[in-house]
Amino acid sequence: MKEFITVIAALVAAPVLGGLLAGIDRKLTARLQGRVGPPVLQPFYDVVKLLHKEPLAVNRVQVSYVFLHLAFMLIVIVLLVTGRDLLMVLFAHAFSTIALILAGMSVRSPYSRIGSQRKIMQMLAYEPILVLLVVGVYLSTVNFLAATVVTTPRPLLLTMPLVFLAFLMAVAIKLEKSPFDVASSHHAHQELVKGITIEIAGPYLALVEITRFCEQAALFAVIAMFWAQNLFVGALLAIAAFVALILVDNCFARLTTFWMVRYMWTVPMLMALSNIIWLYA
């Protein structure tokens, strides 16, 4: 029963928290660029407005995958808060992204297809880091369960600082932050217009937005897990990471897809691997 209440609470809290983070992100970015910026609740207004629009689409396939995109992200949230196997969480998360990629690929639109292909490259770039994170958790706690991360005496940040840094870069890719924002851009005048979500409209776009909120909440929850022994410290860690990512986003221009893969498979990968090898020793 307690587990059931936790699950329900998490399913409500995740999109709300994620939406707030998105709002603060937009506000902070605007201030950094010398603009006033939208209200903090703007992402919620957007979603509500989108939900009331006509359900337009290019074909039926696209519609199906949007629902799967959201469903698998909710699975991620449930598995995470009930403290289940982290590798399974990772797989559910990967399929959620794949569903979005397939939605983008199912239409005859060059922008959408290019966005999708770049999203695949993004996955190829960050997915190994996430697996190495899970491996690191196993080596630190002798368990794959998210639940043991909380009960283990030593904070993860102290056993795997390099994996933490590599994971932050993976989060930057996941949240489409510069210099990694290759699959989808916030500005419609760029070479791929809006990229992967260009052909998704109305309520379906609202679902994609809600999924994005959930994902954002889940990612920062994982960052907080690096100091799960004291959730106050964990939250501070997440906030620091959040601000740092916004700063980096505003300091960099976007770079090319292949640069991203090359970079991720060398610098963060080597960092994470050396940390893992150290844990094995």
Added chain:
Amino acid sequence: MNTTLSVPLLLVACPLVFGTCVYFAKTATVRNALVACAAVATMAAGVIAAISGPLVVPGNGALALAALAAEAAAIITVIVVAIRIRSWSIGALGALQLALSGIGCMIERGQGFHAEAPAFVLDSLSTILVLVVSLVGPVIVLYAIGYMNKHHEHAHPGEGSDRRFFLLMVGFLGVMNGLVLANSLRWLGAFWEATTLCSFFLIGHTGTAEAKANAKRALLLNSVGGVALAGAAVGAARAGADSLSGIMAVKALAPMALLCVAAFTKSAQMPFQSWLLGAMVAPTPVSALLHSATMVKAGSYLVLRLAPAFSGQKLMFLVAIAGAFTFAVASTLAVGQSNAKKVLAYSTISNLGLIVACAGINTPLAYAAALMILSFHAVSKGLLFICIGTIEQFIRSRDIEDMGSIMFQLPVTTVIALTGMLSMLLPPFGMLLSKWMAIEAAIASPLILVLVIAGSALTVLFWAKWIGRIQTVSYHPAYRREQLPPTMLVTEIVLAAAVVILGVAAIPLYHRFIEPLALSAYAGVEVPEASLALLRAVKSSMVWPVFLFIGLAAAAIVIALMRFNEKHVRLPFLCGENCGELREGGTLSYSFRGMKDARDTAWSATLYFRSIIHEGAITRWCSLLALLILIAMFGEIGVI
């Protein structure tokens, strides 16, 4: 416990007898009816064998003599074939194998063996294999009836006759059943050679120069495996064993290493992978049979059968490295291919690599993962091959880039193919579950782990690219079901249903069959506590939220699609230069106004990384590396 010969006889003879009847059938109608009977009878035999439970047929003098005769006959057939196709290398390998078998017999005679070890054993492991062979195999044979009918429209003049084709297809199932039942090394050798011969004739079936060359290569590489098998028998005889159970009892390392080499050739592990890639020149049902139910599964079965006895040996670590290496390299090569059958072939090689890697990791968890991959892969890959066969016959191309509009032309086959592809990467289908277990099992060794992780990431990449291509579709108000021969359509639907049911039932099946089997295989072997803890944790992996949310999503999709109509359809964004709401044959126009108002169609190809993934160079260097790993295996046991 059953000790009579009836069940093995039923499993082996039933397809062989029916196959012979098919061969002598006069008309096509009678032949097709007989093929259908053979398929049903083989399925029935498999089910009877599974229900009748464990079985041990003790060896005796007569059986040993029969085995010797069968093995000699099979090897002599290989030599005759070698003479006919004028291949000195195959002939030499055949002669060497015959000589080794003879030496093995002499040693056995000299040590006074009396064939005490069981000749045939049907335990839980062989039951799984028997079920795979005799349930998936016949479905593919049934599919072949419709396929071959259409195939004749554009057949090569030198093509072999249909009656020979079906004799080989049906007979293949019989000898494969024999192979997984055999415990005595003589019987194993006989059936091993028989599968090699079947695949040789089937690959060369179309009679083109390319088919003949590829069949020859398959025979050559599998003859290397045959020699290794005969060598293993000699080594085993010197160590005082004449059966698989004997080798496991005396823990003879040299025969084990040789059996691994034999298994690598049959399972197309690097550096022996090229024959399986060449096998795609055969008619698609042959590929489907080779890749899913028969042939390649023989190698992984053999490693799995022997592995538990060699727990903790360095040799098994090298086997795991070899498998994981094949897994990673084959997935990389699959990413760079646009030929559909080649992608499927590399995917098979990589999955077999993962099975071998799991067998090499050699813990109950890895063993369970290997068994899951073996069974789920057989069904999914069989399904994918027959779908690609249908698509290829329809669009006359194997290129993935040409499959951009099949969703409208072949809606049923495409949806079924998509089901098969998604079953390779969608949670909670069995393939993903087993990959999850494989990664958790690989955690004991960083090197294997990195290879398995890289392979898994690349696997997702090539499936996602392919799915994205074939599901692309313009909006159509209505779809028309394609006209296919009933055997093709029905077999596609049957296998798709099997994939879905097995996917949903993966966890219960794991509890009921796989976990007890994995634990019993390692009974009496010391296993690290951490790996047992992981095995137990699989049970507590919560699947209800997965099913709940997929169910909710499915319901939402149905509602959304029911409410979806033509009013909601918009053209994709093409910089506002779309050619209006032009309709061509009921569908929307996807062209746009380009330079000088010329009409153009937007098109974006899929990424194949041709500048990074050079198939030839990667194959060359990685085969060399794989060869070094093989040599290291022999160095480790002190042979070299």
